[in-house]
Amino acid sequence: MSDTGIIRCDNVSFTYANVETPSITGFDCEIHAGQVVLLCGDSGCGKTTVTRLVNGLVPHYFEGTLTGRVSVDGLDVASSELAELGKHVGTVFQNPKSQFFTLDVTGEMAFGCENFTMPPDDIRASIAREAQRFDIEHLLGRPIDALSGGQKQKVACASVCVPDPPILVFDEPSSNLDATAIGELARAISLLKKHGKTILIAEHRLYWLANLVDQVMYMRDGQIVRTLSADEFRSLPDHERQAMGLRPVHVEDIEDFASVRGGDSANGEIADGDTGDATDAVHSNTDTAEAYQVEHFAYRYQHSRNVVLDIAHAAIAAGRATAITGLNGAGKSTFARCLQGLDRRCRGTLIEPQTGRSLRRKQRLSSCFTVMQDVNCELFCESVLDEIVLAQPQENKSVALDVLRRLDLEAFADRHPLSLSGGQKQRVAIAAALASERPIIILDEPTSGLDLRHMRQVASMVRSLTHMGRTIVVVTHDPEFAIAACDANITLEQGRLAEAYPLDAAGDQRLAARLTAPVAA
Known part of the structure; x- marks a missing residue:
């Protein structure tokens, strides 16, 4: 290890263009x-x-006011x-x-x-x-x-x-x-x-x-x-x-996050299934009048014979939060697209609880609101407040501001959404979903970029929505959030339903074990 740091920041301050508050002030560090x-x-x-200072995107790509000196590997960042x-x-x-x-x-x-x-x-x-x-x-x-x-x-x-x-x-x-x-x-x-x-x-x-x-x-x-x-x-x-x-x-x-959920599990609305021939096991144990019935969901990519999603039957408890988990490429995001009906290649129906009405693809578009994995794809307006108003069925700025307040975003109401940090943008998209008043809200990796406080905040908001009768579907790899926010878990493997179980004490332990892995030092 050298005596001089390969990365050095000496009394660095930076304020992005058109933003009043500095992002960093008097920042000093030395990394060997x-x-x-x-x-x-x-x-x-x-x-x-800080990462942008080290790689040079500040000040060469992101404009603003920079003071102090940043050097990496012997190069002055500002002059290189x-x-x-x-x-x-x-x-x-x-x-x-x-x-x-x-x-x-x-x-x-x-x-x-x-x-x-x-x-x-x-x-x-x-x-x-x-x-x-x-x-x-x-x-x-x-x-x-x-x-x-x-x-x-x-x-x-x-x-x-x-x-x-x-x-x-x-x-x-x-x-x-x-x-x-x-x-x-x-x-x-x-x-x-x-x-x-x-x-x-x-x-x-x-x-x-x-x-x-x-x-x-x-x-x-x-x-x-x-x-x-x-x-x-x-x-x-x-x-x-x-x-x-x-x-x-x-x-x-990680299992301690069940305290956010308050131990309020799915109460058997999604019953336990085994791995192996799990589709039949879940089919026999999850039918309930208080659940949305997923029937014959299938999806294949254009010009491909391979079916990447094939779910004969699954049940999603109404007025509850259900986690959709599985390895990368298991079909989780594809399932979310099919649930909302975003793609014409999606096949299958969703049956409403109690009414028994079948919602085909186009009908699901008006019943579901999806917060995408890449939230940049769904932020369109010039201000954060406008994003929330746009999502409302009827414009009401007072209600929109209240939603922002509940997600700790009121201070950014007049900011351009794309000027925010990744975690802040994520919360704006979730706020828009809340303002939409649609019965089903789909969150695709909603805690990407969220710290502990805001993750707990979003989890509490999910709990509040379920108490209001909303049905929440959460596609996630985040065990902390799943345990804090959800009542039940459905696991997908290679596009098929592998298991389903309530998130009670045993389910929390089971999910935490599945969603974490030993890491090498």
Whole structure:
């Protein structure tokens, strides 16, 4: 480890253009070569801005007022060309789609090296190395738009490593990954660390990093207010961690999130099913007059014979919150699209409880509201308040402001939605769903980018909605949120229903075990 930090920030302040409040102020840090450093803190505390300072997007792409000095690998960030900085720093963004330039996985992995004019044989060798490291060899040559969100995240991670930069920056890298993929990501970061890479990670989900980090920088209001060693981080008392607004550092603490739900389970509305021939087991145990009946849901991609979703029957308890879980590529987001009827290739019907009315695809469009995994795709207006008003069945700004207040967004009412942090944008999209007053709300990875406080806030809002009779379907990899917010769980495997069970004490333990994985140090 060198005496001088490979990353240095000296009295740095930055305010984005057209925003009054600085994102960071008087920021100082020094990160030595070969360290893995975690940035944590509330959504909007400045973590993403720090990552942008390190990779040069601030000030070369994001305009604003910058004071102080940032240096990476001996280069002054403000006076260096962005293309030159790219040789020294690789970045994985919170939304991997925002960094893809090509149509297929192999082309994407080669893209950075081609821009740096690396010899073709070296490029092919680097692609093979990183594909093996991130376990995506089976994805080489695949169209990117046919991948799941988690698969795209892994491709993004591998792609930035192909040119072999000495510094890697990860912004919420686990946000769309399942338990298996998080374990693979942890092993990849461990291997990169052994090869001397300097790694800066901004993250809210912490348990998988406990044995990887060398240093933890806890941020609040644009400054580092506390620095922890790896041992201090791992031994952080639970009450102290919660006071800091941090998620669990250890897997065994995740089941405690049932306290948010208050122990109010599904009361048998979704009964227990076994793995194996689970469809029949669930079919026989989940029929109830108080559930939406999913019948013959099927989906296949255009020009493909492979059916990626095939669910003969499932039941979703009305007025309850149901988690849809499974590995990346299991068909969770496809199930959500079929439930709302967003795609003409969706087949099947949804039967309303009590009335017995069958809702075909077009009818479901007006009954469901989906908060997408990539919320940037559904933010259209010039202000946050306008987004909420647009979603309302009848315009009522007073009610819209109340929704923003309940999700801690009132201060951003006049801000442009795309100027917010990832977690803030996520909450805006959820606020729009609440304002829509539709009976079924579908949340596709709703806690991507959310800190502990706001995750609990959204979970409590889900609970409030179920008490009002709304039916909530949550597609998630997040065990903390699923346990805090949901009454029941349905697991998909390879597009088919594998198991279903209520989230009571036993179900919480079962779900936490499935949605977490051992991570390598």
